[in-house]
Amino acid sequence: MGLESRIKPISYVKANSAEVLRELNEGAPPLIITQNGEAKAVLQDAADYYQTQETLALLKILALAKDDIAAGRIKPIEGLGDRIRARARSTASEKSDV
Incomplete structure (x- = not known):
């Protein structure tokens, strides 16, 4: 066809x-x-439309990630846990100051 x-x-x-x-x-x-x-x-078909939208959303995320890499807005995964804990402590102390 x-x-x-x-x-x-x-x-x-x-x-x-x-x-x-x-x-x-x-x-x-x-x-x-x-x-x-x-x-x-x-x-x-509605199912095909939703699948297309999901695919486009994933492609957009990939394009944004590529832009972040090109602009140097990335950090290595090493030390991620430490950065998360530090941010959580910072947020907790800010809340206790209020």
């Missing part, structure tokens, strides 16, 4: 909405919806 079979005008979606949703829920690829001959939207 080529991509061209997954491009449909909005009138098709309106007339065949139940069938379109059934296909998507059965694993069909996303449907590109056109209006006046131009692609305007993509319709996909």
Whole structure:
């Protein structure tokens, strides 16, 4: 099934909405919806949408980590426990000063 079979005008979606949703829920690829001959939207199964969003979030985390590495905003894992305990003591003493 080529991509061209997954491009449909909005009138098709309106007339065949139940069938379109059934296909998507059965694993069909996303449907590109056109209006006046131009692609305007993509319709996909909700589970696929959530998976895509999760993947994009992970990619964003990776990109942010790469930026942190490039900018030198990282610390070695060695001594992490000591840094956590020091921060906890600092926070505890700040609270007791209040």
